[in-house]
Amino acid sequence: MGAEPPVNVDKRVSARADFIAAWLWVAFGLTVMIAAWRMDRLESQGASLYTAPGLVPGILGTVLLLFGLLLALRAARAGGWRLGGVRGSASSQAWARVTRVGGFLVLGLAYAAGLVGRGGIPFWLATFAFVTVFLLLFDGARRRAAGQSMKGIAFAVTVGAATSFVVSYVFQEVFLVRLP
DSSP states (O other): OOOOOOTTSOOOOOHHHHHHHHHHHHHHHHHHHHHHHHSOOOGGGTOOGGGOTTHHHHHHHHHHHHHHHHHHHHHHHTTTTOOTTOOSSOOHHHHHHHHHHHHHHHHHHIIIIIITTTSSSOHHHHHHHHHHHHHHHHHHHHHHHTTOHHHHHHHHHHHHHHHHHHHHHIIIIISOOOOO
């Protein structure tokens, strides 16, 4: 979906970009923490705090929040808090990255909100479709450029099928979770 940057590009991230990204991570971590706190703790069914469904997401949200704050602190020390002079236009490489992230978000939301549980299709099929389409979209251009289109399609279908099988098996047989 996007061109790879030239080999000689300086790969360091600016302090300004880190500062902006840090606050996005803080906001996301806080959102996850709040959502986890608001989840039913199943106390009426005799569940303990350690078996509450929101425990792991709450811990992960807290970690994201803390790492976001650490990143913001590091970026601020490097002068990233000076946001003046932010250009209104972006390079073609920046737009390619934004397009890739946007494509991922659309695909991820379609999977999570549209296919799994609500789309009327089984979990294993939704997972197969998501992984296969993801690989075709995000690895397809590289494969086409290398003249490996058919190999890329075969790879995407194989990895999609294997991922679907392993994830479904682990959730159903190891974690004993009924999947839609």
